[in-house]
Amino acid sequence: MMIHLTRRERFNAAxxxxxxxxxxxxNFECFGKCANPNWHGHNYExxxxxxxxxxxxxGFVVNLKRLSKIIKExxxxxxxxxxxxxxxxxxxxKVVSTENIAIGIWEQLEPAVKNIGIELHCxxxxxxxxxxxEYFGS
Amino acid sequence: MMIHLTRRERFNAAxxxxxxxxxxxxNFECFGKCANPNWHGHNYExxxxxxxxxxxxxGFVVNLKRLSKIIKExxxxxxxxxxxxxxxxxxxxKVVSTENIAIGIWEQLEPAVKNIGIELHCxxxxxxxxxxxEYFGS
Amino acid sequence: MMIHLTRRERFNAAxxxxxxxxxxxxNFECFGKCANPNWHGHNYExxxxxxxxxxxxxGFVVNLKRLSKIIKExxxxxxxxxxxxxxxxxxxxKVVSTENIAIGIWEQLEPAVKNIGIELHCxxxxxxxxxxxEYFGS
Amino acid sequence: MMIHLTRRERFNAAxxxxxxxxxxxxNFECFGKCANPNWHGHNYExxxxxxxxxxxxxGFVVNLKRLSKIIKExxxxxxxxxxxxxxxxxxxxKVVSTENIAIGIWEQLEPAVKNIGIELHCxxxxxxxxxxxEYFGS
Amino acid sequence: MMIHLTRRERFNAAxxxxxxxxxxxxNFECFGKCANPNWHGHNYExxxxxxxxxxxxxGFVVNLKRLSKIIKExxxxxxxxxxxxxxxxxxxxKVVSTENIAIGIWEQLEPAVKNIGIELHCxxxxxxxxxxxEYFGS
Amino acid sequence: MMIHLTRRERFNAAxxxxxxxxxxxxNFECFGKCANPNWHGHNYExxxxxxxxxxxxxGFVVNLKRLSKIIKExxxxxxxxxxxxxxxxxxxxKVVSTENIAIGIWEQLEPAVKNIGIELHCxxxxxxxxxxxEYFGS
Numbered sequence: 034m035m036i037h038l039t040r041r042e043r044f045n046a047a048x049x050x051x052x053x054x055x056x057x058x059x060n061f062e063c064f065g066k067c068a069n070p071n072w073h074g075h076n077y078e079x080x081x082x083x084x085x086x087x088x089x090x091x092g093f094v095v096n097l098k099r100l101s102k103i104i105k106e107x108x109x110x111x112x113x114x115x116x117x118x119x120x121x122x123x124x125x126x127k128v129v130s131t132e133n134i135a136i137g138i139w140e141q142l143e144p145a146v147k148n149i150g151i152e153l154h155c156x157x158x159x160x161x162x163x164x165x166x167e168y169f170g171s
Numbered sequence: 172m173m174i175h176l177t178r179r180e181r182f183n184a185a186x187x188x189x190x191x192x193x194x195x196x197x198n199f200e201c202f203g204k205c206a207n208p209n210w211h212g213h214n215y216e217x218x219x220x221x222x223x224x225x226x227x228x229x230g231f232v233v234n235l236k237r238l239s240k241i242i243k244e245x246x247x248x249x250x251x252x253x254x255x256x257x258x259x260x261x262x263x264x265k266v267v268s269t270e271n272i273a274i275g276i277w278e279q280l281e282p283a284v285k286n287i288g289i290e291l292h293c294x295x296x297x298x299x300x301x302x303x304x305e306y307f308g309s
Numbered sequence: 310m311m312i313h314l315t316r317r318e319r320f321n322a323a324x325x326x327x328x329x330x331x332x333x334x335x336n337f338e339c340f341g342k343c344a345n346p347n348w349h350g351h352n353y354e355x356x357x358x359x360x361x362x363x364x365x366x367x368g369f370v371v372n373l374k375r376l377s378k379i380i381k382e383x384x385x386x387x388x389x390x391x392x393x394x395x396x397x398x399x400x401x402x403k404v405v406s407t408e409n410i411a412i413g414i415w416e417q418l419e420p421a422v423k424n425i426g427i428e429l430h431c432x433x434x435x436x437x438x439x440x441x442x443e444y445f446g447s
Numbered sequence: 448m449m450i451h452l453t454r455r456e457r458f459n460a461a462x463x464x465x466x467x468x469x470x471x472x473x474n475f476e477c478f479g480k481c482a483n484p485n486w487h488g489h490n491y492e493x494x495x496x497x498x499x500x501x502x503x504x505x506g507f508v509v510n511l512k513r514l515s516k517i518i519k520e521x522x523x524x525x526x527x528x529x530x531x532x533x534x535x536x537x538x539x540x541k542v543v544s545t546e547n548i549a550i551g552i553w554e555q556l557e558p559a560v561k562n563i564g565i566e567l568h569c570x571x572x573x574x575x576x577x578x579x580x581e582y583f584g585s
Numbered sequence: 586m587m588i589h590l591t592r593r594e595r596f597n598a599a600x601x602x603x604x605x606x607x608x609x610x611x612n613f614e615c616f617g618k619c620a621n622p623n624w625h626g627h628n629y630e631x632x633x634x635x636x637x638x639x640x641x642x643x644g645f646v647v648n649l650k651r652l653s654k655i656i657k658e659x660x661x662x663x664x665x666x667x668x669x670x671x672x673x674x675x676x677x678x679k680v681v682s683t684e685n686i687a688i689g690i691w692e693q694l695e696p697a698v699k700n701i702g703i704e705l706h707c708x709x710x711x712x713x714x715x716x717x718x719e720y721f722g723s
Numbered sequence: 724m725m726i727h728l729t730r731r732e733r734f735n736a737a738x739x740x741x742x743x744x745x746x747x748x749x750n751f752e753c754f755g756k757c758a759n760p761n762w763h764g765h766n767y768e769x770x771x772x773x774x775x776x777x778x779x780x781x782g783f784v785v786n787l788k789r790l791s792k793i794i795k796e797x798x799x800x801x802x803x804x805x806x807x808x809x810x811x812x813x814x815x816x817k818v819v820s821t822e823n824i825a826i827g828i829w830e831q832l833e834p835a836v837k838n839i840g841i842e843l844h845c846x847x848x849x850x851x852x853x854x855x856x857e858y859f860g861s
Binding site: 587588590591592593594634639642643644645646648649650 | 742823853854855
């Protein structure tokens, strides 16, 4: 019996939308005020959905504390109260869009989640109350 | 790498549930207080989900402002502060249920979204905190 | 020991902003799209705050069911799935603004709340996620 | 035209995470403070998603009141203001995890939903703002 | 310059509404399903508001971590994943209503908050999305 | 009849907690990860509450669009997608805490609100779902 289990974590971070191959003029044309070189920031919400069978003795797909610990160690500690452009190894050289943040988080989490015998199903990143992205791994 | 991107927009509107082939008695039997001929209304929330590959230079499936502009022009301007039964071309002759609102919004958005090279994935319409519908296009 | 107790109720209704002493042109100038003669509507949230001492045997300022029953009988039944301009006795002849809705609700509730030995403290009406009013009775 | 329709209901209940084949020591090791023999509790949110074609005369997949009545009769009355371990027939002998609550609710609802000609798509149970599960029936 | 600062904490707990001087029949008459002897429970939200002047060097009324630590030590550790009737020293002998929970929390927090040079202004306890209480200390 | 009217606006910004009279070591001791010299950021919510009598012809304390325009011109345009430490004139030389942001916003808004004949009652700034401040002007 396959269950989807979702854990929410949060991180507050600074970023700018910026393609390092372009000059400031082109960055402003493409990204508007999000290109501000002095940065802006968000309260990001991260929803990590895993799926798997229910362990009959525990009643769990996976212990939530164990899942939360993986998410915190692999991504939240790297993202929270950080500058996403300057300080996050897995976002180096990318435009730090919500899309790329979600893909980067997936790549950090996927091996660790597989390693405990379950499957990563979705990484959802909410940037504001009006926009979010979901990545399902391909 | 396929990403789902969701944009929320809102509209406040009046409507009634009402089948014009029926008399008031039958409308009240089927729709209860929602059939009130003097109308009632809602703060509707609209979540539009598109999917596509991430543009490597922009980091986007689509620029959110461009998506938001399409949604506003194609649907919000027609729905917001309007009477959904009387004033909305794409709802004429239909029961103005949340289901039909979602289908109507899909039909308005789908060609415009395809036209900018991405795919419409889901139209979700939230009528109250206790009920919403999702339409995936077929 | 004075406690403030708040109960939330909800109502979905149609209205328009409209001063019956003015012509349509002036109503549109003052109220914009909210003056639409075909109505629009909202999911209103109503927060009723009462205050009083805690009954030592019950642990309550007032039984919530009793308070909820008063709110439903005195205001929700008159407002929910109604046209606030046409169908609500206590709003007749007024501009149906959030301000006047809150004052009208206060006047409906205040005698009934006093009658059960507690005090009405605040009527808060939330029209959208971006605006609400509070009325404290004078 | 297939539509997904979701109805939210809520229930407040006590439970503990506890495997009756284990002693208290092992239960605490596996479930931590959630194993407290004196119970704890939650405000659970239940989102029931059904799918089906839109009835052209009604504009509905199913009348929301009818769906809500089924959910209340089949599950909410059994769960609300109850002890999930002691008082719920369909959870007897199971670890009362969010996963097992969702599966149990599915099994209660699925025949009744099929009986009115629509299909149960998803049972989502939200235990806290930070975790929820979804069950799709297999 | 007096600022009000509010910190939210959460606790999940079991309770029943029950006056130990009454028999079960009277408890059910007064408290309805909330009197269930097998308990039920809630996700409580606690909003603690303090007030004070802004420290010009820190920009704070009080460091949020320090305030959060006091709330956790004085109340959350005693309440979270507990049975409020059986396990909480400061609620013994009282009806465990939201009102009495708020008053009890105030009495736990007030000396500790005064001890760090600020003033406790309000304890707000949210039991469900539809009801909450506020206590201002007298 | 005095009514309190509240308008919500939002801004996304970068900041750091930092006292320019201190070295990095002392800033980290006092502000922890919030002192990160590479900045972090938030989705701030701003609730502006004004009070006044209801204009009998308009039904308003003040037209919401007029209030919203003042808030946007006086504060949101200066704060949104900005670095609060580097780019905001009214925060220069201050620790950019939520407290000081609220006081600064008050000082920007108060003359403009008075100028249209109403009174500023409260500026509430929500930094995360777990903390907010309120300033009442003294």
